[in-house]
């Protein structure tokens with residue numbers, strides 16, 4: 001059964017580790033993340049962007065697929081199904097479809113509007129026992145066509161949003177979605193420290209987990225980050241493994257064109273990446 005992300009994140013804050021959110025794109029992706037979480041006895045959050053939601057034939061299809069897998073694969077570790085960077089309408093649609101967690105990204109609105117919309121969604125989620133993530137300060141890079149500059153959030157605004165009763169808070173600290181450019185200035189620990197000083201035990205979320213050096217990940221966790229989002233890195237691993245298979249001509253040997261064979265190396269590559277991240281984040285054996 002899907003669970004809210006609240007308990008797993010409260011435990012992560014107390015235990016000084018982070019739970020990974022791995023974005024899913026299809027059946028293979030979902031199965032790879034769930035099996036890796038089970039094998040490593042790690043709690044996990046499946047992330048679904050609105051674009052990926054459309055790609056996978058809508059939120060109801062995803063809920064059906066994930067619930068089916070939890071049962072058929074015998075998954076017993078805590079799993080949350082979470083909308084990533086949701087709009088106000090998207091969040092409502094996911095709640096209706098059976099997601100156990102949503103993110104409302106109101107970071108592009110003026111703070112008053114972000115507060116008003118977040119507050120309404122917090123009330124709905126509270127009533128249904130779902131977890132909700134809010135965002136202050138847009139995360140840089142491109143995601144689903146939305147391009148942000150990688151701002152640093154205003155800690156006072158973070159405190160205002162945290163006080164609305166959200167489960168977790170994404171604060172921009174110079175992080176960027178996708179690959180980091182060579183001249184990236186790194187995470188602003190000064191901002192993170194200031195945000196944590198005002199928000200206390202609130203689980204903080206680090207977006208753009210792909211390509212952040214290990215020491216920075218560890219330092220971020222020590223400063224209250226309890227959820228780390230990873231998307232691009234699994235895509236890169238999947239693509240590289242699939243490329244290798246095809247370049248070696250394996251799709252032309254025997255029945256190598258069978259999708260169950262063709263997609264297998266990419267599937268294993270996602271599993272390896274997810275395992276590596278779970279180890280780095282410290283969530284192994286924390287289920």
Ligand code: 13P
Nearest residue numbers: 178207208210229231232
């Ligand atoms: P990356 O694609 O950089 O790993 O970021 C994922 C993310 O933050 C999803 O919200």
